[in-house]
Amino acid sequence: MVPHLLPSQNRNPQSNWRVNPPRSTTGVPQGSSVVLVTTPHCPHCRSIRSHIEAVAGAGFDQVHGVSFVEVSAPDSPDLATDLKIKAAPTLLAFRDGEELTRHVGAGGESDVQRVFDAASGAATSVRRFSISSESRWIRTGLGAVLLAAGAITSVIWLVLLGVVFLASGWYDHVLR
């Protein structure tokens, strides 16, 4: 169960983001929510915020029925302990008080999308084929290299392998 998120715990002084957790009268988040736990000097927190903006829009506090909360771990040590936060940034998805999934550390848009999809209960097909941005570029680069090698050496198997790896890097992109 997600711990209480009292209003004073939800304000991150390092962030200009609006923080608007869905609160019941007891302070427990209700419905679907995504929680981002950050630290002031975390190197990847800024990049994951930009990915969240890309996925959900800038300055949002609720999108597709999913509420967003940003928590500064140093300001809320008890909450960070209750959520078993080991590193920042950590992005967690909750629905009806139950943690569904989390992403720890640096990540790409696909990682953020996966967490939001989990919170909103989006189609599992998107989650299943979702890959990280680093994997996408690694597979795309590999596919391009194999395609070029196949074209230069006139080996059809290298060309086919290149096509397969290129497709594996972009298939989930096509799904969206």
Next chain:
Amino acid sequence: MNEANVERIGRLAVGVVLLILGFTALNGILAVIAVIAGLILTVTGAVGWCPIYSLLKIGTRKVTGA
């Protein structure tokens, strides 16, 4: 995913070289071995997951953070 990005790039580089050698420069059993090894390295490098690491419960990927 249990492979670090550096290891993934290394696997892909070696795998691509083995594939090209297997399809072009080598013959016979050496070509077959090179292609199979190249396929294993490129697939595990592209996916970022090594089944042997998984069986041994080890890995080179670290969780990043603050």
